[in-house]
Amino acid sequence: MISPSLPMELCFLLVLAVAVSSDAALSSEIYWNSMLPNTPMPKLVQHQLISGAYVDSELRGLGKMIVIPTARDDNIGWSFQKWGSAKENQGVSGFQNKKQLNVDKDVDYYFFEENLYPGRKMTLELSGDHTKAILLSRQVADSIPFSSNELPDILHRFSVNDRSIQAEAMKETIVSCERPGDNVEAKRCATSLESMIDFSISKLGKNIKAVTTEFDGENGKKKQFIISSGIKKMGGNPVVCHGMTYPYAVYYCHVIRATRSYVVPLVAADGTKAKAVAVCHTDTKDFSPDHIAFQLLDIKPGGVPICHFLPDDTISWFPN
Template sequence: MNLHFTKNTNTATFLSRQVANSIPFSSNKVADTFNRFSVKPGSMEADIIQSTIEECEKTGIKGEEKYCATSLESMVDFSTSKLGKDVQVISTEVGKETQMQKYTIVPGVKKVGSDKSVVCHKQNYVYAVFYCHATETTQAYMVPLEGADGTKAKAVAVCHTNTSEWNPKHLAFQVLKVKPGTVPVCHFLPEDHVVWASK
């Protein structure tokens, strides 16, 4: 399959929990956030901040618990509160940015953890914010890949086994030409996304 693993240009790092908690993360107080980071209202950066906050404030779909972690400590706390303390954490490891190329799955695909996991996706924001969601209908796999140029990679694949509550207009259904709830939907995760799985 042809895959393109790119390095995310969003290099924002986590703030400590104490500092992150002192900064409003709410659409009601977005003007305070703009002031704090000298962001001009109406600018592209302001739109990104507002969009991330609004996405975090939306209600999750049925069967999904969602949370936006604004510090590493809050991500750990949310994930372990859903899975217990005996967890493993995995992410895609490519090593270098690659151009679009053909990858072959090589032997050694491993299922990671149970069917319950927490997947955290890095958001565009002025500091590191991860959109995390916990579901009981997700299976994670570590998939060894080899590129046509000999590049080796380990990619995390996540399979959603129940998509019946997803928006019928979701891109996955358009690409796969299937309807919600009919088949599992699997995808690879970029390098800066993290899967927490119970052992």
């Protein structure tokens, strides 16, 4: 029994955590097995359904660079979240030129498809910041408000000061989720595993696989990797779900067309092994000319394919 002396907001977090770590997590797993009986569940999803995950009201990872390359929404296309006091976390609003961006010039954020070959050396950062957030069941997620109109109530429930950087981060996630998709790129923000499954099936059918970037060791922080043999080409037009900044797991899922995707085996000098998902965009003519990829690679829209790796807090769904 929860003590009546605890603040209401803390009680809410405790109830939520208990709900997720028991029957709710089991119901999500049952739904996965019923809808996708031949699809193995990625380790990321398994972890987010168990008690090893947590309600992150501190919003760890503020200021992390997010890469969701779309042509039609500058704020989602490439952004640094504009909160976080450290110098490297200072954000940008929309697009700035290469000299103004605080990017690590040693990291291969974007590269050419021709660079995907065994023996190629690349400096990569494969860790995302949202791998430990609780992935809610639909029953629990639907009981929690998730709209900009209800933001004051949401902040109160999670005991977040409405003037804090955490509140700004939560607001930005909700607003990004509320932006409408279009006929070219369907999208949905999934606040539950069931919602993510339903969206992926609606776009790709049931004969699908879920793939994530995975690596040995504790993290995939900045390392120099060598591409190993065994690069595997995946199916086209995947559904890609990116982890967003929120107290529990929220995924920005969208269909990405005109792409070629690969699972790439990697080995680092320290022995770390990884299998990373790489996506190459083959038609960039509609991308903003100010897109950071063009600035980093010194090319223009509509040219050669541009590629990037997905961090380990991103779930990609491919047709078998």
